[in-house]
Amino acid sequence: MRHIISILMENESGALSRVAGLFSARGYNIESLTVAPTQDPSLSRMTLVTRGSEEIIEQITKQLNKLIDVVKLIDLAESFHIERELMMVKIKTTAEMRDEIRSMADIFRGKIIDVTPATYIVEMTGPSEKLDAFVAAIDPDSIIEVVRSGPTGISRGEKGLHL
Amino acid sequence: MELSGAQILVQSLIDEGVEYIFGYPGGAVLHLYDALFQQDELKHILVRHEQGATHAADGYARATGKPGVVLVTSGPGATNAVTGIATAYMDSIPMVIISGQVSLPVIGSDAFQEVDMIGITRPCVKHNYLVKDVTKLAETIKKAFYVATTGRPGPVVIDVPKDITAPNIKVPYKYPKKVSIRSYNPVVTGHKGQIKKAVDLLLSAHKPIIYSGGGVVLGEASKELTELTHALGYPITSTLMGLGAYPGTDKQFIGMLGMHGTYEANMAMHESDVIIAIGARFDDRVTGKLDLFCPYAKIIHIDIDPASISKTVRVDIPIVGDVKPVLEQMLEMIKESSKKPNKKALELWWHQIGQWQAVNCLEFDRESPLIKPQHVIEQLYEVTKGDAYVTSDVGQHQMWAAQYYPFDKPRHWINSGGLGTMGFGLPAAIGVKLAFPHADVACVTGEASIQMCIQELSTALQYKTPIKIINLNNRYMGMVRQWQEFSYESRYSHSYMDTIPEFVKLAEAYGHVGMRIDKPEEVRPALEAAFAMKDRTVFLDIMTDRTENVYPMIEAGKGHHDMKLRVALGTTTDRELA
Ligand SMILES: Cc1cc2nc3c(=O)[nH]c(=O)nc-3n(C[C@H](O)[C@H](O)[C@H](O)COP(=O)(O)OP(=O)(O)OC[C@H]3O[C@@H](n4cnc5c(N)ncnc54)[C@H](O)[C@@H]3O)c2cc1C
């Protein structure tokens, strides 16, 4: 099953490689990984998407918790949560296609954030499947580049991941 | 007080209570060596190879329970230390390794003797630190010792760039009394409800077994384990790493379990209905084939590391906590419980175990004209009255030492179990002897293993650490040969060396005493003579039966109930090697 693990960790150089190294050394799979500092600059927040059986996910969370730099973590898949990913797509546009791309972006609640005579850049956020659906709806030949942030997530309700 | 980084490092180690530091100099640590030179509280042991430094510090740590400390230079010094760091990591041994590094401004430029020590050691340390600011040096050292010695112990590397130790940059020094790390809070006491459940299950067992491991040694819980075992009256087995935590000569002890464990221990595991694993990690050498592991048992597992629990074998009652307080809590509850161990069931169970014991799985040919390695270990046991510290290398000799020398006390059996590092035994023995100068220290080794760190014989002379090296010389990498005999139709591919040094001369060249023993009847007197030479290191080169195998054995893919036993008590005359 797919799990989104959200990790609060010390904002130390090398912390990211400890997590990445753990996954490769133990043969766990990483689908995506995002990391950025939090409002407390001594901490960073990492979101990691992985897949595995219950046993493997249990080992992954235990092994992550064992890393000295990891302060706390939660498996978002265990509770109600909101998941978002940011995507930017650069699309080749001919005069005839422009309207179609614009309305497609509208339907998916995307925004056109850059225009040149021959291209559009569409920005979109949402759950990963929505982004997949948008990409699938565009003629593959017209896509110049797709850039995705990887999903990040937050749990719903009053609880939060903090010190 | 204002000190340079080098002085801070030395003073911090002194303030931490470090007695010995095992090291080897080089460019990146010259400032440090200069600071060492100008003091005499901290004793530096100059080894002959950095691997030796790590194993010696490791041996010291295993024997004392205190962290072992190592100092190496950058680049090749650092990489030479890696095997020893990984060895300590696999067996959860507390160590602090200080490695020199090139100066901060040139890190990343492929500078002379630069290697990414943080990156190289990341998978085999509990944690590592690169020091980037001399004002944080003392605190980093404190943290390193704290992390290395608490929770599940392990090695911690501190990588110190040369400019951090520069003599002309002085900063205020104060060694912190305590540190706390917000992201690191090892658990101590166990969950009461879980312990209660465990006690209930234990007391309702019909065929119980206690499976204890290295965690009992690491957690200093021998007394509690012994009390618990006596209070319950249950049979107890131990892993290779746990030997000595419970007295090996006690009648409730049924021997080691696992690949080369006793028949009775493995059969009892297989047939048991309740297992309590205490500070043991269900290693593959112990479990055999997982699908066949203990099919009838409910399992309780006490471990300080949550990641050890249900890693390979799913358990029914996990208890995360330090073994000592958890066992104390458990004992208390057992005493207070109205339930008592089931006497009748237990009687039947011990009767069954008695039948397995009657197989006498460790018996060997005592009439052989050749020296049987088992005989040597038995004699070693008698000559040292079971009181010696025994280190070992890796191979058949290691298994025989574990099988035929019953340890009654913890921290006396010192070997590399998890990584299985040949070359460990000799330097480890030096570390042990430094810690306990008046104790008998023996290194049981093989002619292949001993050559991997033989240079440390020179260290043993310089620091006057008289140890006894028991070289079970079978002219084979016996353990490899045994597998080739069983699994590769006796194709002995490169498990034999055409040239082996004359160890007697070699020992003498290093300034020690060498003895060669060829006949069974010479073994006892030679051992007695060797141990009588209190102030000499003695190398006993003992020519053993080269065909001997380690039995019993669970072969790959088999379960505990499916052991290969010694078929007949044959000697070489009727069992030629192909
Ligand atoms: C040639 C060879 C053959 C071998 N054959 C065998 C064999 O037949 N049988 C055998 O048993 N081994 C054998 N081994 C050793 C084997 O590879 C493992 O090293 C060993 O089985 C592990 O022992 P352990 O389970 O006690 O764990 P250890 O490696 O000692 O780990 C200790 C466990 O205790 C926990 N712990 C640490 N401190 C505490 C504390 N304070 N409180 C609670 N828990 C704590 C740790 O988290 C860990 O899970 C062999 C090795 C070699 C090289």
Ligand SMILES: Cc1ncc(C[n+]2csc(CCOP(=O)(O)OP(=O)(O)O)c2C)c(N)n1
């Ligand atoms: C550094 C290292 N290299 C290789 C091995 C694999 N290995 C395990 S036992 C062994 C043979 C050991 O031979 P010896 O020291 O003579 O001991 P014996 O088995 O003959 O008692 C080897 C090569 C190892 N454990 N460690």
Ligand SMILES: [Mg+2]
């Ligand atoms: Mg040999």
